[in-house]
Amino acid sequence: MHLPTPREGPPRRPARRLVSRSIRFAILMTLISAGTLAAATDGSYVVRNGDSLGRIATRCGTSVAEISRRNELAGDVVHVGQVLRISAPFQKVLPDKISWRHPFDGRPGRVLRPYGAQAGSVVGRRTGSDIAYALGGAVLAPANGLVRYVGSQAGYGTLAIIDHGGDYTTVLGPLDPEHLAIETGRIVLKGESLGRCGAPVEGKEPYLHVELRCKSEAVDPSRLLR
Numbered sequence: 592m593h594l595p596t597p598r599e600g601p602p603r604r605p606a607r608r609l610v611s612r613s614i615r616f617a618i619l620m621t622l623i624s625a626g627t628l629a630a631a632t633d634g635s636y637v638v639r640n641g642d643s644l645g646r647i648a649t650r651c652g653t654s655v656a657e658i659s660r661r662n663e664l665a666g667d668v669v670h671v672g673q674v675l676r677i678s679a680p681f682q683k684v685l686p687d688k689i690s691w692r693h694p695f696d697g698r699p700g701r702v703l704r705p706y707g708a709q710a711g712s713v714v715g716r717r718t719g720s721d722i723a724y725a726l727g728g729a730v731l732a733p734a735n736g737l738v739r740y741v742g743s744q745a746g747y748g749t750l751a752i753i754d755h756g757g758d759y760t761t762v763l764g765p766l767d768p769e770h771l772a773i774e775t776g777r778i779v780l781k782g783e784s785l786g787r788c789g790a791p792v793e794g795k796e797p798y799l800h801v802e803l804r805c806k807s808e809a810v811d812p813s814r815l816l817r
Contacts, residue, residue, distance in 0.1 A: 597627075613798055632746040634680040634737040636778040650735055651677050652684040652756055680737050680778055681756030689755050690735050691814050692764055696723070696729035696799060699816050703798050706811055718809035719762065719802030720816065726789045726797040732779040733761050733815050741775050743768070747800065748792045751785050755769060761815065762802035765789035 631791065636647060639706025644655045644667050655667070661678050669675070693699050700723030708716050736753040739760070743749050751773060767789040773779060791797050803812035 601772075613683060616815060621791055622628045624731055633776065634778045635776055636639075636675045636677050636680075638669045638671055638675065639780075640671055642669060642671070643667070644669060647675065647677075650780065651680040652676045652682065653680060657742045657802065678777060681735070684756030685689075685762055686757035686759060689757050689759060690781060691734050692731070694731045694733045694761075694785075694799065694817060695724060696731060699781045700724055700798075703796060705814075718804075719800050720812055721798040722798050722816065723794070724788050724797055724799040726788055726790065726798075727767065730766060730788055730799060732785055733763075734781045736760075736761070736779060738773050738775055738777045738779060741773055743772060746792065748789055750800075753779065760804045760807070761812075762800070762804065764800050765792050 596746075600737050630766060634651070636651060637649070647669070648655045648658055658664070658675060659667070659676060661676050665759070702720055702723040704717055706717050707721045716737030730751075732753065734753075734755045736755040739754045740752040741749070743800055747762075749768045749771070750762055751766060753761045753763075763785065765788070766785065767787040770787040772784045772786045779785065788797060788799050801812050801815055803810050803815055
């Protein structure tokens with residue numbers, strides 16, 4: 592008896608790539624949590640125009656007394672450009688106190704590859720959304736946070752991992768490694784530049800991959816795309 596030729600299913604390579612990317616990211620987060628790639632307890636804050644110790648403490652989720660003690664300050668005067676060490680920044684920030692924005696300079700583009708399960712695959716699940724964005728476009732911090740890692744990661748290109756407190760972390764990439772405005776351990780404020788959008792790792796159209804993670808688990812990043 593002649594059996595019908597099975598229909599060809601969707602290509603499997605993207606699904607395997609998604610799974611392996613997720614595994615690689617899990618390893619990366621484990622290393623960060625263990626303190627191998629970035630100190631989890633300290634961050635560096637560069638004093639901005641209009642800053643006071645009280646304002647810095649509020650932004651970073653700490654106290655004036657703790658900042659003064661950590662930096663051996665004799666008084667309460669700080670200067671623009673001064674670098675302060677902040678102990679355990681954002682660790683006391685509650686989830687509902689985080690103020691979010693999208694990481695694009697201008698309105699987000701169209702969704703090229705959405706978050707979540709992919710049609711035609713039982714194993715392919717994207718941990719974030721790929722949003723069309725101009726090559727070289729500014730990538731902005733979606734909330735105040737500590738840069739836990741910035742560097743190259745297979746499947747992402749050059750990425751930034753930012754800890755915002757409240758168990759929330761964002762992952763953004765690919766970034767242009769030649770135009771980074773941040774480094775591991777730096778405290779960034781919402782809307783500040785992280786660098787520029789880099790060459791696409793997947794497909795041909797430039798995009799920004801946006802992930803939101805809660806307790807290291809990927810969740811819907813829609814709150815960052817409004």
